[in-house]
Structures are given as structure tokens and as C-alpha cells.
Amino acid sequence: MRFLSTQLHRIRDWDASLAAIALMGMVLIPVMEVFLRPFQGSGIENAPVLVQHLGLLFSLAGALYAERTGHLTSLGSAWEKIPNLSLQKIAKGFVFLFSTCLCVLLCKASFDLMLSEVSTGHTIAYGLPTWAFLSTMPIAFALLGLKFGMRWHGDAIFQWVGLVAVSWMAWHLQTILQDMPLMVLLLGLALVLFLLLGGSIFLVLGGLSWVLFLQENIPMASLALSHYQITVNPSLPALPLFTLAGLIFANTQAANRLSVLFSSIFGGGRIGTILAVACLCSCFTALTGGSGVTILALGGLMLPLLNRVNYPETKSIGLITSASALGVLLAPSVPLIMYAIMARVPIQTMFVAGLLPAVLMIICLILFGRFLNIPANISPIKSNSLLTQESLSRPKISTALWDAKWEVMTPFVAIAGLISGLTTPTEGAALTVAYAIFSQALVHRELHYLQLKHCLIQSAQVIGGILLIMGMALGLTNYLIDVGIPDLASDWVQSITTNKYVFLLALNVFLFFAGALMEIYAAIVVLVPLLLPLAMSYGIDPIHFGIIFLANLEMGFLCPPAGMNIYFASAVFKKSISEVVRSVLPALGAIFIGTVILSWFPIWVTALPQFFLSTSQP
DSSP states (O other): OHHHHHHHHHHHTHHHHHHHHHHHHHHHHHHHHHHHHHHHSOOSTTHHHHHHHHHHHHHHHHHHHHHHTTOSOBSOOGGGGOSSHHHHHHHHHHHHHHHHHHHHHHHHHHHHHHHHHHTTTOBOSTTOBHHHHHTHHHHHHHHHHHHHHTTSOSSHHHHHHHHHHHHHHHHTHHHHHHTOHHHHHHHHHHHHHHHHHTOBHHHHHHHHHHHHHHHTTOOTHHHHHHHHHHHTOTTTTHHHHHHHHHHHHHTTTHHHHHHHHHHHHHOSSHHHHHHHHHHHHHHHHHHHSOHHHHHHHHHHHHHHHHHTTTOOHHHHHHHHHHHTTGGGGSTTOHHHHHHHHHHTOOHHHHHHHTHHHHHHHHHHHHHHTTSSOOOTTSOOOOTTOSOOGGGGSHHHHHHHHHHTHHHHTHHHHHHHHHHHTSSOHHHHHHHHHHHHHIIIIIISOOOOHHHHHHHHHHHHHHHHHHHHHHHHHHHHHHHHHHTTHHHHHHHHHHHHOOOHHHHHHHHHHHHHHHHHHSOHHHHHHHHHHHHHHHHHHTTOOHHHHHHHHHHHHHHHTTSTTTOHHHHHHHHHHTOOHHHHHHHHHHHHHHHHHHHHHHHHOTHHHHHHHHHHHHHHOO
16 A cells, blocks of 8 residues: 555655656766867757757646646736635636636647647757657646646536636637627736736746737737747756756755865854855855745755854844845856846856946845844844854864865856856856765765755746746737837827936836746846836946846845845744844845946946957967
8 A cells, every 4th residue: 555655645745756856867968078179079959949849848847747736827816815715715716717717728829839830840869859849838828727727626516517617618719709808808817916916927928918919810829939938948957957057056065065175164153253244144145046945945054153242132033134136147047147148148248247336235235225234222243152263263264165175166166167157157067066966966065866866856947937927928929029119108208308317227226026026037037127227228237237137136035025035034033024024124125225336336347248258369
């Protein structure tokens, strides 16, 4: 009986296993390509395209796993909070049946795209037809629709009746709506209600794109094509790969070694500990690719560290939560890579451009966030504190640096190949994963098979839902560009003001609210193509705009409803959402000051890229 239960569990986990296998393929193929290239001039046939399509398979399997574990991003299950049980059941049925409806629409759009590809006869590598990979899209959306449809009611008969009825209607919905124009408006209102009640954000974006495409008589396959284009983007595999590398470090003792190192560098006094926590949280977020992961990995370590120097608990929580958001500007941050992809600027240039702004933001956080301003009623550091001024001694710094040398070298491994031009972003990310596995499994012997498998699955859970959001958001973005929204916005804004600095201030305010309301990856995909042309019309460089954009979105991590850091902090520190929000309010003002400085003084952004560009030229 136990054996049967184990086998059933394995079958149920097929989506996670498939995503893990695809992700390991995305690691191994680029690494083999890098090592084979010097010996035989070329490595694996069409390796970049093969990796990109493995990324498509990974994203879809990861999305299925994310749905099963409740990690598809939404504004929260508001339907569960409706006090009236009858209304709650109606709201629940609406959310899950409407989810099924939207999934069937996406399934049909993907099916049409696959059929169009079958006739072309294109292959990827070793005779593998492109349509075989494209077929995973309608299958995945159909399975998602089935999963949602089975949750709308507790009775199996009602489940299947509702599922079949909604699926049939959704499959023929385009034909129905052509004769009922008013229904398009009602469908738009239904999407708003769906979002507020807790519908998945990717379905809201996909449904809105579908409605807009329908209005313009654009083929529905174009929506599926947008998702396909973003998931097979040449640089996109770097996202799950860098995330995997970060999760490997987060699931070993790397955080402990880095904690000792930073404490040794900055000293064991109260000020030194505050600086160590701020810098460590920022750097660790850059490694892991997610500020939420940093709070989970370091929250339990950093809070006792601050407590030992008698730092107020509220300020401690605010410091850890807000500092974890600042790593967005440090390489190899996933949002930094994502912006480079969307803005079509060199990833290595963004990596270099983010260094000084990241330092500035940490300084602003510490000074303007009043984290160095200790209340007078707080007692001094106890004499028996484990962290004393002796921690500043050189031997301890050298020892801590030696212990953490493998972790310290990680950013250089990630960036060196890109800056030198020897590797592509995907190959650089794959080498970083290989380096993480080597250092943690073979050198430190802290990463075992089951832990690596957990990291692979965790990466699928985190990135799978994000890639769905990005794919659906790109469909909406393509529509807005096609109808000329960026040009209209540019003309309208320039008619209000021609002053560059006034525009930058208004841009910061707008992005602050956008970051609070939108998930960061959706914001990058939707807003960058719309706002970048507008910024360039004011003479703002795309690299400078990118740093401004990401610096503003750092504040979004700290603002409800989309600010995930406050939810992670609430869970880790066992505090209410309102307490966490109050603790980060000073940090919000500090980060906003930093973004204004970066906006008005572009030298902070452009100095290092210009220096490296000038030194690289003969």
C-alpha cells in the first residue's frame, strides 16, 4: 500500500519532474557548447534554439506545477473572504469557471498557432519539428483549464457539467461575440471582477488581450504567438538559470558564510551590523533573483543578529524587508536581465550600469530611512555581546573571506563571460549554475541530490507563473504598440511639459504607483515598450531609463497589493501585514529620494559604462 502511494505521488508530480528535466537540459547544453566550441569549432546542433524551446517546455510544466501548489500570482483569493456563504459559492464558481473559459480561449489560440506551424515543416535540431514543441502550449492550457474547472464545485457531476458547458461556450465564443457587440463590454467588466475576486493575473492579461484583438479582428493565434515569442527569446533562458543558481546558494550554508563575512567587514558594533545587514540582503537578492527568497533565506539569520546589538525590532524588520528589495540593480538580477531583453540593450551594459546606483540606493536607505537614528531609550550594546569591536580584526576578515570565497566569486563568474564576449547570456547563466553546483556539492558538500532536485522544482514553481504573466503581457503590449499608444502618449506628455526634469519627477511618481499595483515582470513587459520611446523623446538614454525604471519598481516590493516583500516578511517574522507596512514606510521615502537623485543626475548611471567602453576601445 505504501509502495502504491509513493508511485501515485510520483505520477502526480509529473509536471515538476518534466520542468526539472527541461531545466537541467537548459544547463547542460550551453555548458557542453562552451567546452566543445574551442575543440571542434561548433558544439551541439543549433544549441541556442534548442535551449530556448526547452525553456518553453520548462515554463509550461512549471506553470502547471505552480497552479497545483497555489503559486500562480493573483491579488489574493478575495472570494474566500465573502461572509455570506451563498455569495461565496457563487463567487468561487465564477472565478474557477471563468478561469476555465479563459484557458480554453488560450488553448484554441495556441492550437491555431500550432496548425499554422505544421504546414511550414520547420525543424529545431536533429530533425525535431518546431510544431512538436508548440503542441505543448494547447496541451498545457487545456490542462490548466481542466484543473480550474474541477475546483468550482464539490460534487463531481456538477464539476463535469460546468466544465463541459463552459469549455464548449469558450471554444465558440469568438463566433458568438461577433453577433453581440455588447457582450465584449460585459466580458471586459467580467475581467475586472475576476481580477478583484482573485483570478490569476496571467489570465486577466490574456483575457484582456483577447478582447482587444477581437475588436481589431486580429487572428487569435497572434496572442499565442506573443507568448511563444517571449518564452523563446534568446536571452530569456538566463532568467530561470540565474534563479536556479540563487536557489542553490539559498538552500545551503552560503548565506551563513556571507553573513559572517559581511559582519567581519563592517564590524560587530550597532552601526556595523546595520550596514552588514543592508549590504548582505541587497547582494543576496541579486544572487537569488528574488527579494522574497532573500527574506526567507536570511530573515531568520539577520533578525537575531540585529537583536544582539539591541536594535529595535520594528526597525530591524523594516531594514531587512526593504534592503532585500535593493538587489534588483545588482548583477545578475533577474529584473535587470528582463529589462535588457525588453529594451534590446546589452545585458552586460546593464550589469555595469547598476553598480553605482545600487550603492547609492543602499546609502539613501540607511541615511534617509533613519535606520542609523537609534531611539534614546534603547540600551547600549551589552558587554557580553557576541559581536564586539574585536570582529574588526584583520585575521577574522581574512578567515571569513576565505571561507566565503566560492560565494564571493559567483558574480564574477556570471559577468566575466558576458563582458569578455566569450559567452552569451544563456551560456553565462548556465556556467553560473554549474559553478554553484560544483562549489556547493563538491567543495562544501552541502548540496545533495534531493536538495538539487528541490532547487530545480522550486525554480519551476517561481518562474513558471512569471513566464505565463510575461507571455500574456507581451500580447497586450503588442496590441498597444500596434494602435500607436506610445506615440499618442508622447505627444500628450510633451504638450503638457517640455522640461526634462519635470517629466522625470512625474515619471517617478507614475512608476511608484505602477510598482505598487503591478507584478514586477508584468510591469517590465507592459510598460517598458510604452514608456521607453517617451523617455527617449526627452533625450533620456535607454540605460539611464532602465535604472530609473527598476529603482522605482524596488518600491513596489514594499507596497500592497503587489508588494510581495511585505507578505514574505509577515510570514517569516510572524507579524501582521499592517505592522510590516509601518516598518517599511521610512524606507519608501528613502528609496524615492534615491530614484530622484538617479533621475536628475545621470552620471551615477552612465559613468561606469562609459569608463569600461573607453578602456575596451583601442
